[in-house]
Amino acid sequence: MSEVVVRAEGAGKGYRLYRRPADRLRELLFRRPLHQTHWALRGVSLELGRGETFGLVGENGAGKSTLLKLMAGTSRPSEGRVEVRGRVAALLELGAGFHPEESGRDNVHLMGALAGVEPADRQAYYEAVSAFSELPEEVLGRPVKTYSSGMFMRLAFAAATAIEPEVLIIDEALSVGDLHFQKKSLDRIMRFRTAAKTVLFCSHNLYQVRSLCDRAAWLHEGRVRCLGETDEVVSAYEDYEREKTGAGAPLERPAIYRPLVEGTAPVRIASIAMENAAGNSVNRFESLQPADLVVEVEAEDPEVAFHVGLAVIRNDRENVFGTSTHFDPNRPPLRAAGHRRVVLHLPRLMLLSGEYALSVYLLDDSGLHSYDLAEQVCRFAVRNPGRDFGIVSMDYQWRL
Amino acid sequence: MSRRWLRGNGYLFLLWLRRDLRARYAGSLGGTLWAALLPLLTVGLFYVIFALVLQVRIPALAGDSGYFFYLLAGLLPWLAISEGAARAAGVLVAEEQFLQKLVFPVWVLPGTVVAASLLPQLVGTLLFLILLAGSGLLSLPTLLWWPLVLVCQIAIQWGLGLSLAVLGVHLRDLIQVLPVLLQLLFYASPILYPKSLVAVQYQDLFLLNPFSGLIEAYQALLLGVPLEASSLAGMLIWTLLLGGGGILLYRALKPTLGDYL
Numbered sequence: 001m002s003e004v005v006v007r008a009e010g011a012g013k014g015y016r017l018y019r020r021p022a023d024r025l026r027e028l029l030f031r032r033p034l035h036q037t038h039w040a041l042r043g044v045s046l047e048l049g050r051g052e053t054f055g056l057v058g059e060n061g062a063g064k065s066t067l068l069k070l071m072a073g074t075s076r077p078s079e080g081r082v083e084v085r086g087r088v089a090a091l092l093e094l095g096a097g098f099h100p101e102e103s104g105r106d107n108v109h110l111m112g113a114l115a116g117v118e119p120a121d122r123q124a125y126y127e128a129v130s131a132f133s134e135l136p137e138e139v140l141g142r143p144v145k146t147y148s149s150g151m152f153m154r155l156a157f158a159a160a161t162a163i164e165p166e167v168l169i170i171d172e173a174l175s176v177g178d179l180h181f182q183k184k185s186l187d188r189i190m191r192f193r194t195a196a197k198t199v200l201f202c203s204h205n206l207y208q209v210r211s212l213c214d215r216a217a218w219l220h221e222g223r224v225r226c227l228g229e230t231d232e233v234v235s236a237y238e239d240y241e242r243e244k245t246g247a248g249a250p251l252e253r254p255a256i257y258r259p260l261v262e263g264t265a266p267v268r269i270a271s272i273a274m275e276n277a278a279g280n281s282v283n284r285f286e287s288l289q290p291a292d293l294v295v296e297v298e299a300e301d302p303e304v305a306f307h308v309g310l311a312v313i314r315n316d317r318e319n320v321f322g323t324s325t326h327f328d329p330n331r332p333p334l335r336a337a338g339h340r341r342v343v344l345h346l347p348r349l350m351l352l353s354g355e356y357a358l359s360v361y362l363l364d365d366s367g368l369h370s371y372d373l374a375e376q377v378c379r380f381a382v383r384n385p386g387r388d389f390g391i392v393s394m395d396y397q398w399r400l
Numbered sequence: 401m402s403r404r405w406l407r408g409n410g411y412l413f414l415l416w417l418r419r420d421l422r423a424r425y426a427g428s429l430g431g432t433l434w435a436a437l438l439p440l441l442t443v444g445l446f447y448v449i450f451a452l453v454l455q456v457r458i459p460a461l462a463g464d465s466g467y468f469f470y471l472l473a474g475l476l477p478w479l480a481i482s483e484g485a486a487r488a489a490g491v492l493v494a495e496e497q498f499l500q501k502l503v504f505p506v507w508v509l510p511g512t513v514v515a516a517s518l519l520p521q522l523v524g525t526l527l528f529l530i531l532l533a534g535s536g537l538l539s540l541p542t543l544l545w546w547p548l549v550l551v552c553q554i555a556i557q558w559g560l561g562l563s564l565a566v567l568g569v570h571l572r573d574l575i576q577v578l579p580v581l582l583q584l585l586f587y588a589s590p591i592l593y594p595k596s597l598v599a600v601q602y603q604d605l606f607l608l609n610p611f612s613g614l615i616e617a618y619q620a621l622l623l624g625v626p627l628e629a630s631s632l633a634g635m636l637i638w639t640l641l642l643g644g645g646g647i648l649l650y651r652a653l654k655p656t657l658g659d660y661l
Contacts (some may be wrong), residue, residue: 074499
């Protein structure tokens with residue numbers, strides 16, 4: 001691995017629980033332990049190299065945020081060590097430390113001082129924040145309590161990321177403000193990635209973890225359950241989640257599609273259908289027959305570039321197959337004015353008997369931000385007339 | 401403590417102080433007016449009760465105005481000390497959310513509280529000096545000692561503020577109890593009355609009061625009343641104990657903050 005930037009060695013964070021508040025003082029005075037320790041995190045060892053993007057997955061309360069806090073330096077490990085080299089920007093809670101009565105300008109200056117911006121760079125820092133936030137100077141002079149939540153988030157995100165950090169720590173903070181700004185903030189995170197900065201983030205959006213991260217760790221009950229290549233780790237976590245919800249539990253969601261952002265997305269899914277060789281929309285197929293997965297996309301602005309991602313999901317939520325137009329780096333993104341029909345043609349449907357559904361994603365040109373999505377819709381059944389069994393048909397020959 | 405550290409944290413300290421002062425004085429209509437009015441009311445109340453009703457007199461200072469000046473000389477530093485201590489004990493708890501989410505030098509919070517408490521004292525002292533000059537009571541030579549006594553006061557307040565801030569996190573009760581303790585200390589200090597009114601055999605007890613020597617020093621240098629050597633020694637010893645000891649206690653207890661915040 002390249003130069004190590006973040007290192008945790010047997011890091012643990014325990015919270016002392018006292019039965020009575022006075023026990024805390026008694027313990028301090030008499031040096032006799034009177035507490036029970038709840039370990040939010042224990043025995044975590046990992047190393048992140050320069051330029052690496054690292055993902056954390058796990059259930060709520062698994063210790064993800066605690067680990068991020070240790071790395072951001074807002075919390076100290078109770079045992080073990082955590083070392084970070086270089087400047088850290090942490091998006092743990094956007095706008096923490098902003099004072100509502102103070103002007104945006106004064107708040108930004110305070111954030112800069114906290115992040116250790118050199119006196120000579122203070123003006124440049126402020127200008128960078130103000131430019132990125134797209135808030136006019138007149139607004140920045142007003143108390144932040146008068147800001148809309150979108151304006152506030154824009155300023156907070158800009159202030160947190162304008163310091164040119166070596167390490168960026170993000171806790172589910174990707175959805176900031178309106179769509180335009182969401183994309184802009186994601187672009188900034190992507191720039192950190194390409195500029196060989198170390199990015200550490202935790203997210204419940206496993207798609208995002210898969211597409212952004214080089215490596216990942218799955219935290220379970222405060223310990224690292226799995227550490228390694230993103231795909232391996234995320235798959236292991238998905239297996240666990242599936243088992244927890246009960247293997248083979250049927251899809252609960254009805255096949256009704258609801259737009260992700262009501263009316264505001266520049267590119268939207270108009271309809272999703274499965275068509276047979278004759279071009280008829282059907283929901284029953286035979287194995288090894290041709291099938292078309294048809295997505296009707298609706299767009300107003302031909303300037304907006306997008307990609308289409310498609311996944312076939314078995315009725316126990318297992319991803320059987322997924323692909324996206326952005327997986328091929330040479331394929332330019334799509335554009336549309338009005339309706340555009342996007343078809344994934346399968347010459348031979350390799351599925352054996354079973355029940356399936358589709359998930360459709362409309363993504364931006366980076367392939368990370370979703371404009372619109374429809375998950376587990378357009379259910380269909382496949383029947384295998386032959387006697388082969390299993391999930392998929394494999395291309396085979398007997399050598400006898 | 402490198403120059404770079406001082407530049408960065410000094411700037412942060414000033415920004416935070418400005419935020420604190422603004423939040424306290426600029427929020428309400430005539431915020432500064434209230435800040436000046438409340439101490440004036442206190443002074444007026446004490447003056448009426450002790451000078452006019454109880455007829456307390458200060459040796460070496462004549463009449464009602466003499467008592468009034470004596471009261472001001474002691475009350476000005478006392479208000480700063482008590483406000484600084486009371487607010488410092490609660491400041492980390494009040495900014496708990498903030499400390500959890502940002503990498504923040506903890507000392508800045510009690511530090512700015514102490515600095516903010518000094519501002520009314522400085523303004524008040526300036527007005528007081530003008531008043532003294534108008535009455536022809538200003539003694540310039542002893543006034544040269546003022547900065548030195550102020551340094552002692554800042555050291556005491558700093559050490560006390562830092563350690564109270566950390567203790568306030570461990571012992572939340574302290575935040576409730578401290579104002580009462582400060583009230584007791586106030587009446588046990590020679591602010592409302594001169595030490596000479598107390599029976600001679602009890603006068604040495606004032607040395608146990610950490611602020612007594614300091615307040616007597618202020619009274620001596622502002623009003624030219626005599627200062628006992630024991631009071632001066634008391635002030636210096638308490639400065640070392642509270643200033644130095646407070647900072648050491650803060651350093652020792654600071655690592656324990658992480659678990660509670």
